[in-house]
Amino acid sequence: MGLTAKCDLTNENAQYPYCASPPAAIIFSVLFGITFIGHLALAILYRKRFCWVIIVGSGWECLGLVMRAYSTLDQTKSSTLAAAQLLVLLAPLWINAFVYMVFGRMVYYFTPNRKIKGIKAESMAKIFIWLDVTAFIIQGTGGILDSDGFGEKLNRAGMNIYTAGIAVQEFFILCFCALLIVFHKRMLSGYRNVERGNQWNLMVYGMYVTLLCLT
Secondary structure: OOOOOEOOOOOOOOOOOOOOOHHHHHHHHHHHHHHHHHHHHHHHHHOOHHHHHHHHHHHHHHHHHHHHHHHOOEOOOOOOHHHHHHHHHHHHHHHHHHHHHHHHHHHHHHOOOOEEOOEEHHHHHHHHHHHHHHHHHHHHHHHHHOOOOOHHHHHHHHHHHHHHHHHHHHHHHHHHHHHHHHHHHHHHHOOOOHHHOOOHHHHHHHHHHHHHHHO
16 A cells, blocks of 8 residues: 555554554554445434444444544654544444443333343443443553553453453343343244334344454
């Protein structure tokens, strides 16, 4: 692609433990940019206001990778890498929240009693989104402390805090997966609003794939 990176791993200010590839960073920036535009266009086309969550998530991923691509051009000085890492690390939490919101709507739309394991559809998304916010705060705190300017000791503490945030998020995902499996079994057994059709099928498998990728 005609791009060359300034990389010196012996430099004390080296930003990466390897020579990062600008073309690779640009390619993934473009891919996430296409995803961002696609989500934005569909949200406008179908007038789905709640889709702002997935738009923000894909936008953060795209912006984070654009900043990462810029940081690879001269890897011997601090530029946009810290901000890029923070955006890329936190963006999946928005995707996670969107899955919770879609699932709450599915429970409301497809199940006769509009609840799973005693949890009402209207409360489903709220509960898991607040849990997601908790993980977001923990990971965000760790990500900030792990950036440049805080020193090696705080960097290590930040990484530990971020790792704890990931563990918390994974626990919440497992709890959510248990409810998703219960919902899936009910749909397969015929306990559903038949007149609503079978659109739930693809969405359920889409959620499985999304959660697997997030994990």
